[in-house]
Amino acid sequence: MLQKMIDPQSVITFAQWVEQYQRFVIIGHVSPDGDAVGATLALWHYLKGKGKEAQVVMPNSFPDFLRWLPGADNVFFYRNTNHNQKNEDRVKNLLAEAEVICCLDFNELTRIEEVGELVRQSKARKLLLDHHLHPEYFADVTISFPEQSSACELLFRFLQDLGHYEEMNVDTAACLYTGMMTDTGGFTYNSSRSEIFYIVSLLLAKGIDKDVIYRKVYHNYTSARLQLQGEVLSRMTYLPEFHTVVITLSKEEQLRHDYHRGDSEGFVNLPLEIRDVMLTCFLREDTERDQIKISFRSIGDFSCQQVAKRFGGGGHKNASGAERYGTSLEQVKQEFISLLPEYKEELEKCLRKEQKAPFCVCKR
Numbered sequence: 001m002l003q004k005m006i007d008p009q010s011v012i013t014f015a016q017w018v019e020q021y022q023r024f025v026i027i028g029h030v031s032p033d034g035d036a037v038g039a040t041l042a043l044w045h046y047l048k049g050k051g052k053e054a055q056v057v058m059p060n061s062f063p064d065f066l067r068w069l070p071g072a073d074n075v076f077f078y079r080n081t082n083h084n085q086k087n088e089d090r091v092k093n094l095l096a097e098a099e100v101i102c103c104l105d106f107n108e109l110t111r112i113e114e115v116g117e118l119v120r121q122s123k124a125r126k127l128l129l130d131h132h133l134h135p136e137y138f139a140d141v142t143i144s145f146p147e148q149s150s151a152c153e154l155l156f157r158f159l160q161d162l163g164h165y166e167e168m169n170v171d172t173a174a175c176l177y178t179g180m181m182t183d184t185g186g187f188t189y190n191s192s193r194s195e196i197f198y199i200v201s202l203l204l205a206k207g208i209d210k211d212v213i214y215r216k217v218y219h220n221y222t223s224a225r226l227q228l229q230g231e232v233l234s235r236m237t238y239l240p241e242f243h244t245v246v247i248t249l250s251k252e253e254q255l256r257h258d259y260h261r262g263d264s265e266g267f268v269n270l271p272l273e274i275r276d277v278m279l280t281c282f283l284r285e286d287t288e289r290d291q292i293k294i295s296f297r298s299i300g301d302f303s304c305q306q307v308a309k310r311f312g313g314g315g316h317k318n319a320s321g322a323e324r325y326g327t328s329l330e331q332v333k334q335e336f337i338s339l340l341p342e343y344k345e346e347l348e349k350c351l352r353k354e355q356k357a358p359f360c361v362c363k364r
Contacts, residue, residue, distance in 0.1 A: 063262020
């Protein structure tokens with residue numbers, strides 16, 4: 001049995017909305033990842049099964065390796081590389097006509113860019129379901145649990161509280177599992193709670209093949225992507241005195257390797273395979289905007305979130321991110337490196353603790 005954690009009144013209110021309203025819009029964050037796509041599509045399957053007019057909307061497109069997810073072909077993108085006005089008008093109309101708007105896997109409206117103001121102005125009922133810190137209280141119902149591994153884990157609990165588990169189909173289960181898997185790096189971080197694997201067992205009981213899902217996500221790249229990975233790693237900056245690695249990816253390198261959205265997914269995790277590395281930073285130039293995307297990963301007790309905050313970002317203890325505008329890769333890289341002496345003692349302390357850590361989770 002799963003521990004009850006969601007306020008029963010939130011469940012009752014949403015159940016009443018499902019009874020009362022017909023038109024639902026479900027929104028995920030900008031540059032959607034596996035958790036955002038998995039959660040929005042899982043809720044879409046639930047609402048479609050209830051006979052609702054449901055539509056998933058994203059601020060922009062998601063990586064090709066997620067397009068196999070059931071229902072992915074039905075997602076509307078507000079913005080794409082061609083800045084299609086028709087897409088923008090369609091999304092504006094959907095939000096204007098929506099009776100309920102469901103916001104999943106983001107904590108504030110700035111995380112959906114221009115779509116955020118459309119949501120704020122909408123008269124629709126609003127649900128926010130998320131696992132990031134510091135939620136913005138713009139919704140009628142806010143379900144926020146930062147300790148959850150993923151939005152999909154939290155959504156599973158919500159759907160179960162709604163009484164949906166028995167009628168859940170394999171498509172919904174596949175979407176939920178994909179989000180949980182990708183937001184924990186294949187269950188390699190933030191995933192030591194036994195309830196996570198109890199949920200996985202319940203999803204497996206619905207008929208999903210977790211091995212196939214893993215291959216569809218992580219073994220679904222082009223040869224150009226592998227060559228790009230090799231080039232990025234060959235130029236990494238290893239800073240052993242700070243137990244840190246920095247890797248970068250420029251626009252020129254992306255063009256040279258025929259880069260597609262999502263091709264650099266997971267790059268930030270690779271240097272963590274180096275013994276005694278506790279922190280990694282991945283800097284990527286955005287090919288569409290004058291922007292540097294910054295990703296951080298850390299191990300154990302060292303919180304990379306505190307570093308992300310120095311760049312105006314945030315996230316989770318071991319996985320965070322930020323963005324910088326109007327600057328160069330090298331400038332951001334040097335700014336990051338200049339901060340490391342402040343964290344040297346903490347990084348070394350966390351490394352010593354990691355080296356002595358038992359393989360079991362000790363119960364207190």
